[in-house]
Amino acid sequence: MEQLLDIVPLRSFVAVADRGGFQRAATHLHLSQAAVSQHTRRLEAATGKQLVERDGRRSRFTADGEQLLGYARRILALHDEALRSFGVENQETITIGSTEHAAAQLLPRLSGALEKSLPDHRVRYRLDRGTALREALATGRLDLALIPGASDDPRATPVGELELAWYSAPDWTRPDGPIPLVAFDGPCALRTSALETLAGHGIRAEIGAEATQLAGVHAAAAAGLGVALLATFGQPPEGLIARNDLPTATPLSLTVWRRQGLEPLIAAHATKAVRQVLFAHTSPEIAVGA
Secondary structure (H helix, E strand, O other), X not given: OOOOOOHHHHHHHXXXXXXXXXXXXXXXXXXXXXXXXXXXXXXXXXXXXXXXXXXXXXXXXXXXXXXXXXXXXXXXXXXXXXXXXXXXXXXXXXXXXXXXXXXXXXXXXXXHHHHHHOOOEEEEEEEOOHHHHHHHHHOOOOOEEEEEOOOOOOOEEEEEEEOOEEXXXXXXXXXXXXXXXXXXXXXXXXXXXXXXXXXXOOOOEEEEEEEOOHHHHHHHHHOOOOEEEEEOOOOOOOOOEEEOOXXXXXXXEEEXXXXXXXXXXXXXXXXXXXXXXXXXXXXXXXXXXX
16 A cells, blocks of 8 residues: 655654654644644554564664654645745744733734734734743643743843832822832732832831732733832833832843743744844833732
8 A cells, every 4th residue: 555644744754753642743733642642643554663662661763763754844835835836834832921911012013013024924922920821831732931030040041131110109108117019919029029129218008909910910010009119111001000109129030931842043033033123213112910
């Protein structure tokens, strides 16, 4: 019987390599793990070779598997090029995670920049807390993530700093006792920075209100429940004013995290796009939260 190397199994095979495992490949391709495993068995049947072998609790490519991987990449590249030549798009999807607080103004500008630098890819987004985003990267559900806060993790690349400023309702007055803070639920880089900044200057503070979303922080501060430390690039949120009677907080680093196995060129383009958005002085102000 004539043996064939079908495109779908080849795409699954490459995804296993790029995503670092069968489960991560299945998540990326929106397939079951059993389906991805079946695709590999079909390729083994077509080639008559064992392509993947167990290595303890993990799987790894055999020498024949590595050889086929090289051919698979070339076949898929030529396949997609042929479709594009006839005006048929077969775009690969890149999933980018972001904290909810960064989404409103940062992501629309980032989308425009990525459309120019990665025209052959479709971008979609996932909004979540920083801890959940890092977990999603580890399991292959995300390709990249924008997370405030410095990190020495090799997957994280610093792209700039976010200037922080204090905001309150116009009629809010600083009390004689502890300063009430409006903050995000912990863990949160902005919450930690607010507490550490005041403590570093010998100013007592306590959490007066907390919220899980940026809109909640804005609403609580506007209601006069306390002051909030935010990264707004100098543009006060509606209903709030900047406070100059509190110590200046250290700027907060913004990092781009990438999943293991992500194509370096994609990560480089995305990192460059974020830097362009952050430092586009001629663009409207950008509000970013923790």
